[in-house]
Structure formats: C-alpha cells, structure tokens
Amino acid sequence: MTSEIPAQTQQWPGETAALDPAPDHGETSYTGRERLVGKRALITGGDSGIGRATAIAYAKEGADVAIAFLPQENDDAEETRRQVEAAGRTCVLLPTDQRTEEANVELARKAIDALGGIDIVVSNAAFQMAQPGGIEDFPAGQIERTFTTNVFATFWLVKALVPHLQEGASIIITTSIQAFQPSEPLLDYAATKAALNNLMVNLAAQLGPRGIRVNAVAPGPIWTPLIPATMPPEKVESFGEQTPLGRVGQPIEVATAFVYLGSDEASYVSGTVLGVTGGQPVF
Structure with missing residues (x-):
C-alpha cells in the first residue's frame, strides 16, 4: 500500500499547521450525542493530536474542558480553544510544564477553580524521541525526561486530584501499543507506557471503592505533530502501514474511546x- x-x-514539539496531510480532530467529522452533558474534564x-481531538469531542458531547500544554504550544492550544468554543462549551487554557509535583498540584488547583470541579481526568501529555542507536548511545537525561513527563506527572496529577473527585468520576490514561509491541528506537517511551498500564490497574483497584473508575486507552500509530517531530523522515513516510488496517489512525478515531470511557x-x-x-493486539 502506498x-x-x-x-x-519538524522541530520538537511540532505544530499541527505544519502536518501534511492535515489531521482529523473531528472539527467537522464528529457529531456529538449528548453523552457528557454537564461534565467537566481536564485534558x-x-x-x-489526541488531546485536541478529545477536547473537541468532549465539547460536542456537552462537556466543559480545561487543557494543559507546554507554554511553547500556545498557538495550537488557542486553536483547540476556538474549536471547543465553537461547539458552545468552555475551554480553559492552563500552560504547564508537568515535570514537577508542584506544577501538577498547581494545575489541579487551577482546573478545579476554573471549572468548579473535575469529573473526568485525561492524562495524555507525553514525551518521546526515537533513538536509532543502542543503549550505549542513549542521550544523557532523556530517560529522566521521558519518565518524568509520562509516568511521574500522571502519578502527581492523579494524587492531587483524587481528594476532589466524586463518585462517578473517571480517570483515563493514554498508554500505547508500545507497551505491548515495543520498538527498539522508543526504548524509554515504551517502558513508560507499560508502567502506566500497571499504574492504571493499581489505581482502579485502589479507587474503585470510592466509585472512581480508572482506565487506559492504548493508541497505535496516530497522525499527530509528535510523529515528524520525534522520528526520522523515512519512518514518517511509512508510518502506520504495519497495522492490519494498513494505514495511520486519525486523532478523532482515538478520541471516541475517551468519550466512551468518560461517559x-x-x-x-x-x-x-x-x-x-x-x-494490532493489546495483550
């Protein structure tokens, strides 16, 4: 298949406007069915990428959202806000580097203050950078950055939010096919996604008696700015062809899973x- x-x-962290072809976040393709009316979500x-598509889908389903993002991603964040507001819902922008516990405590506080509470937590922010060399060539500091962004930030954010979550709340963590079928160039990233699957299972057991559900969504190859910003051009060109469906996935195709789990x-x-x-199998 061609x-x-x-x-x-692209330069990391990448920008949506530079993607060729443009990804589908559900701006016109997704129709809401009032599945999240009255809910408040932090994404x-x-x-x-997946985060924008989830914010748009949530808005079209009746939810207000707060989105966290790195300060250098403000242009993309503003477009997400425009799309959410076009759906008639509130979108609060919370620029945050989540690599400290203090930043996550502050993020949780701001989101609760802005929306009046949180019903759905979507921990989706992630860092990856493909490294074609072996472990001996792994850049100093990258594994710390990957684990801090992907695993520690999720832990800290959930820890800060749990005291404020009510029965019926939903926590959803973005993991990856990499947790099940790891690629050698994504050694550290794949390890974080496996760790997040384990964290999710433990949190579900711990928080279940409070009526709080915890699940994960594991995307396969999805067309987002992260791909050309973290992979060699020749890998980008064939991205997604290895799947049984033979193509890359679109962000809105993942967002529907977050809608279901949040509903x-x-x-x-x-x-x-x-x-x-x-x-691709996730087992």
Missing part, C-alpha cells in the same frame, strides 16, 4: 486497556 504520509520533519496535552455508558468499566491500534 503511504498516505509523505516524508517530513493534559490538549493542544494538539456513564462505561459505568462498569474500570481497570482495562482499550486499544485503538488499527488491528
């Missing part, structure tokens, strides 16, 4: 990983 994605590269990494339709679903992988 790739739908031409070879391209990290909500400026672009009351998933009231008996907790401690599970929902794969959105184009056919």
Whole structure:
C-alpha cells in the first residue's frame, strides 16, 4: 500500500499547521450525542493530536474542558480553544510544564477553580524521541525526561486530584501499543507506557471503592505533530502501514474511546486497556 504520509520533519514539539496531510480532530467529522452533558474534564496535552481531538469531542458531547500544554504550544492550544468554543462549551487554557509535583498540584488547583470541579481526568501529555542507536548511545537525561513527563506527572496529577473527585468520576490514561509491541528506537517511551498500564490497574483497584473508575486507552500509530517531530523522515513516510488496517489512525478515531470511557455508558468499566491500534493486539 502506498503511504498516505509523505516524508517530513519538524522541530520538537511540532505544530499541527505544519502536518501534511492535515489531521482529523473531528472539527467537522464528529457529531456529538449528548453523552457528557454537564461534565467537566481536564485534558493534559490538549493542544494538539489526541488531546485536541478529545477536547473537541468532549465539547460536542456537552462537556466543559480545561487543557494543559507546554507554554511553547500556545498557538495550537488557542486553536483547540476556538474549536471547543465553537461547539458552545468552555475551554480553559492552563500552560504547564508537568515535570514537577508542584506544577501538577498547581494545575489541579487551577482546573478545579476554573471549572468548579473535575469529573473526568485525561492524562495524555507525553514525551518521546526515537533513538536509532543502542543503549550505549542513549542521550544523557532523556530517560529522566521521558519518565518524568509520562509516568511521574500522571502519578502527581492523579494524587492531587483524587481528594476532589466524586463518585462517578473517571480517570483515563493514554498508554500505547508500545507497551505491548515495543520498538527498539522508543526504548524509554515504551517502558513508560507499560508502567502506566500497571499504574492504571493499581489505581482502579485502589479507587474503585470510592466509585472512581480508572482506565487506559492504548493508541497505535496516530497522525499527530509528535510523529515528524520525534522520528526520522523515512519512518514518517511509512508510518502506520504495519497495522492490519494498513494505514495511520486519525486523532478523532482515538478520541471516541475517551468519550466512551468518560461517559456513564462505561459505568462498569474500570481497570482495562482499550486499544485503538488499527488491528494490532493489546495483550
């Protein structure tokens, strides 16, 4: 199958406007069905990619959202806000570098103050950077950055928010197919996603008696700015072709999983990983 994605590269963390082709976040393709009316959601990494698509879908389903993002991603965040507000909902922008516990405590406080409470937590922000060399060539400091962004920030944010979550709340963590089928160039990233799956299961057991559900969504290859910003151009060109469906996934195709897990339709679903992988197995 001929790739739908031409070879391209971007500077990290990447920007949506530079992607070729433009990704689908559900701006016009997604129709809401009032599945999240009255809910309030905090979405990290909500400026672009899966986070933006989830924010747009949540808004179209009736939820107000707060999105966290790195300060340098403000342009993308503003576009997310524009799309959420076009759906008639509130979107609060909370620029945050989540690599300290203090930053996550402050993020939780600001989100609760802005929305009057939180019903859905989507921990989606992540860092990856492909490294084609072996472990001997691994850059100093990268594994700390990857684990702090992906695992520690999730832990700290959930810790800060749990005292404020009510029965019926939903916590959803973005993991990855990499947790099940790790790629050698993503050695550290894949390890963090496996750790997040384990964290999710433990949190589901711990928080279940309070009526708080905890789940994970494991995307496969999805077309977001992270891809050309963290992978060699020749890998970008063939991105997604290895899946049984033979193509890259779009952010809105993942966002639908977050809608389901955040909705009351998933009231008996907790401690599970929902794969959105184009056919790659998550077990």
